[in-house]
Amino acid sequence: MSGEEEIGPWEAASAPASTAPTAAQSAPQSASRAVTCPNCGGTVEIRAAGYTVSVACQYCGSMLDVANPDVALIERQNLATADLAIPLGSRGHVKGAEYQMVGYVRRSIEGEGWDEYLLFNPYVGYRWLVHDEDGWSFGTMLTSLPQMSGGSANYAGVHFSHDGDTWDAVVDRVVGEFYWRVQVGDHALLANYEGSSATLSCETVADEVSWTVSEPIGRGEMRGFGKSEAGATDGANNTGQSAFASGPSGDIAAAPDGPLARAWFYSKIGAAALAAMIVVMILFASGGNSAQGFSYRLTMDGPETTVNFGPLEFTGASQRVTIATASPGLDNAWVDTDITLVNRATQEVISTYGVVEHYSGYDSDGSWTEGSDSGSTKVASVPAGSYDLVIDASAHSWPSPSYGGRVIDVTTDVSSGGVFFSNLVLALLLLIIPPIFLLWRGLKGRGGSSSSSGDNDWGDDE
Amino acid sequence: MATLSCPNCGNPLTYTSPALPVKICDRCQSVVVRHDDQLERIGEAAVLPFDVSPIQIGSMGLYEGQGFTIVGRIRWGWSAGSWNEWLALFDDGSNAWLGEAMGDFMLLREADMATNPQLQSWAGGGVPALGSTFTDAGVSYTATDVKSAHILASEGELPFRCTTDWTIESVDFRSSGMECASFQRDEDGASFYTGKVVSLGDLRMHNVRAIEGWAMPELVNR
Amino acid sequence: MKLGTILYGLWAGGISTWFIYAAIMGTSPFAATTQHQRGTGIYGPTHK
Numbered sequence: 001m002s003g004e005e006e007i008g009p010w011e012a013a014s015a016p017a018s019t020a021p022t023a024a025q026s027a028p029q030s031a032s033r034a035v036t037c038p039n040c041g042g043t044v045e046i047r048a049a050g051y052t053v054s055v056a057c058q059y060c061g062s063m064l065d066v067a068n069p070d071v072a073l074i075e076r077q078n079l080a081t082a083d084l085a086i087p088l089g090s091r092g093h094v095k096g097a098e099y100q101m102v103g104y105v106r107r108s109i110e111g112e113g114w115d116e117y118l119l120f121n122p123y124v125g126y127r128w129l130v131h132d133e134d135g136w137s138f139g140t141m142l143t144s145l146p147q148m149s150g151g152s153a154n155y156a157g158v159h160f161s162h163d164g165d166t167w168d169a170v171v172d173r174v175v176g177e178f179y180w181r182v183q184v185g186d187h188a189l190l191a192n193y194e195g196s197s198a199t200l201s202c203e204t205v206a207d208e209v210s211w212t213v214s215e216p217i218g219r220g221e222m223r224g225f226g227k228s229e230a231g232a233t234d235g236a237n238n239t240g241q242s243a244f245a246s247g248p249s250g251d252i253a254a255a256p257d258g259p260l261a262r263a264w265f266y267s268k269i270g271a272a273a274l275a276a277m278i279v280v281m282i283l284f285a286s287g288g289n290s291a292q293g294f295s296y297r298l299t300m301d302g303p304e305t306t307v308n309f310g311p312l313e314f315t316g317a318s319q320r321v322t323i324a325t326a327s328p329g330l331d332n333a334w335v336d337t338d339i340t341l342v343n344r345a346t347q348e349v350i351s352t353y354g355v356v357e358h359y360s361g362y363d364s365d366g367s368w369t370e371g372s373d374s375g376s377t378k379v380a381s382v383p384a385g386s387y388d389l390v391i392d393a394s395a396h397s398w399p400s401p402s403y404g405g406r407v408i409d410v411t412t413d414v415s416s417g418g419v420f421f422s423n424l425v426l427a428l429l430l431l432i433i434p435p436i437f438l439l440w441r442g443l444k445g446r447g448g449s450s451s452s453s454g455d456n457d458w459g460d461d462e
Numbered sequence: 463m464a465t466l467s468c469p470n471c472g473n474p475l476t477y478t479s480p481a482l483p484v485k486i487c488d489r490c491q492s493v494v495v496r497h498d499d500q501l502e503r504i505g506e507a508a509v510l511p512f513d514v515s516p517i518q519i520g521s522m523g524l525y526e527g528q529g530f531t532i533v534g535r536i537r538w539g540w541s542a543g544s545w546n547e548w549l550a551l552f553d554d555g556s557n558a559w560l561g562e563a564m565g566d567f568m569l570l571r572e573a574d575m576a577t578n579p580q581l582q583s584w585a586g587g588g589v590p591a592l593g594s595t596f597t598d599a600g601v602s603y604t605a606t607d608v609k610s611a612h613i614l615a616s617e618g619e620l621p622f623r624c625t626t627d628w629t630i631e632s633v634d635f636r637s638s639g640m641e642c643a644s645f646q647r648d649e650d651g652a653s654f655y656t657g658k659v660v661s662l663g664d665l666r667m668h669n670v671r672a673i674e675g676w677a678m679p680e681l682v683n684r
Numbered sequence: 685m686k687l688g689t690i691l692y693g694l695w696a697g698g699i700s701t702w703f704i705y706a707a708i709m710g711t712s713p714f715a716a717t718t719q720h721q722r723g724t725g726i727y728g729p730t731h732k
Binding site for chain 3: 431
């Protein structure tokens with residue numbers, strides 16, 4: 001080309017940065033350049049100048065082609081970029097390097113969509129953060145080809161198998177800048193290959209094939225990316241750490257994503273609730289009315305005896321009543337009790353029963369024992385009042401009735417208060433249902449269609 | 463190494479190697495060819511569009527045991543984008559191209575097509591189609607990219623005249639390992655390059671461009 | 685905060701609240717007892 005080269009809508013560049021090899025490092029080059037939108041005249045910032053081919057004007061939404069020095073208008077489209085999980089231009093740290101989010105596409109397969117965030121670092125290149133219903137994953141384009149055999153791909157010594165489906169993905173939304181031409185409505189054929197801890201994505205557009213490897217990551221592995229870069233970077237500092245866009249652990253600290261990470265998160269909440277309940281249980285153990293004890297005697301294998309004790313005062317509006325029966329030294333016999341609490345005022349009856357049994361003997365394995373010489377029955381929701389305790393009791397010898405009228409001593413202790421342990425078990429089971437369900441879904445989701453978080457990555461939620 | 467004055471503006475021009483007779487003057491963009499001690503201005507090069515490449519003239523690195531310095535660049539453009547090819551001059555006087563696209567790098571040296579029958583057939587005429595393959599030294603290469611490209615701009619010292627009307631058909635080959643290759647055909651003939659996919663760290667690159675707001679990675683910053 | 689977390693928080697909170705209520709009232713969905721109005725029956729009133 002002869003004559004003065006028209007610089008066009010690119011801002012006047014400084015003299016081409018060719019320095020003599022021995023020259024000292026000149027002042028750091030600016031990281032971005034501006035382009036004038038041919039549609040609205042707005043100034044559009046290009047962060048990956050030289051690589052970027054398409055950029056969406058943030059003012060009028062037009063898609064601009066900047067592959068050539070002349071900026072060509074491709075298409076108008078909707079704005080609304082403020083709703084992105086990672087704001088355009090924000091910086092963050094992931095997988096050991098800092099990146100800036102420079103482009104966003106939303107794509108979908110048969111209506112089910114996901115977000116793709118294009119990250120850029122001039123020294124590292126491009127990476128992807130993909131967000132779908134299973135959570136986040138980190139993608140890198142392959143620079144060498146996987147080895148194909150049948151329905152499988154081999155890459156970096158890892159085996160990836162094809163799930164059998166090829167999907168038509170369509171671009172629904174575009175924000176920011178990209179190193180290839182992309183606009184809303186573009187189609188691509190996707191095929192996914194699952195490996196043990198990563199996924200290979202094979203994307204075909206008009207015979208051209210590109211491969212990406214993606215691994216699931218937890219939200220805790222992404223730091224920053226929370227605010228737009230305006231005012232958040234220290235431009236002069238390029239020797240040390242670049243300023244991050246937000247504070248430690250970033251704004252992504254809210255509830256983690258992906259069924260497995262959620263399951264873990266919920267388990268922690270559930271465990272906290274359970275701990276509180278155990279504390280309550282301990283506190284209540286000491287409350288209530290203290291025990292009152294009664295004794296009576298039973299004739300072994302004799303007729304059923306009825307004993308009547310009272311009044312028993314239960315002061316709480318409603319309480320648990322424990323009736324503990326014991327016969328010290330009981331052996332090879334059982335004591336049957338029908339227990340009735342009768343409210344003196346209302347004559348309301350609460351019936352229950354208790355069995356105390358103990359057996360022992362010798363066999364080929366040695367001596368054995370079974371049961372205990374004491375036992376207790378717990379009654380729930382006993383209303384306040386004065387009660388009579390009526391016990392119909394009988395004692396029986398095992399294995400066969402005895403003769404001789406041996407008499408045994410039985411004591412009964414009645415106390416109120418305390419918490420049913422079975423309630424705690426029930427609470428635990430109920431609390432554990434959602435985490436178990438999510439765990440099942442997360443493990444099942446490995447064969448998902450678009451992308452999956454596959455293996456568990458228990459992201460930290462900070 | 464010879465330093466001569468630009469015939470257009472008088473700016474000192476350094477010619478590092480006899481193998482690189484073409485130099486773009488930093489000041490006036492003249493394309494100046496050296497014949498022994500004579501300089502001939504053959505045209506003007508386009509101004510490079512701004513880019514955030516980490517490589518610059520003067521960057522240095524190490525490849526397969528040999529040190530090199532970046533002395534020149536050609537920026538190629540095609541219908542849907544552009545990329546850089548940086549000229550690396552090795553300590554032994556040989557040179558190679560460091561291709562840069564989408565943040566990935568390939569280092570390629572010119573190779574002789576006569577040794578490989580498949581390459582020879584392509585050398586005779588035509589351009590390999592997308593998906594075509596060849597095998598060399600036990601490695602299988604597949605053509606992954608075919609495009610028509612033209613020179614957008616250039617800078618520094620170069621081995622050939624690079625005028626902006628120069629159009630090529632360029633085919634990129636990849637393997638399942640780090641090997642890669644490139645076939646180029648222009649109106650004068652075909653040339654072929656082989657090499658490897660590399661990263662800045664692999665090359666121990668230093669004296670890279672400082673870009674405002676970005677920390678240079680450890681491996682690179684010496 | 686995401687909807688899922690809010691829902692699970694309510695779920696856990698509800699279970700905890702029920703647990704505390706059950707502790708105060710000494711109730712349990714499992715405790716098998718029968719309550720009924722005592723008839724004059726064969727025992728007669730239990731006290732004079």
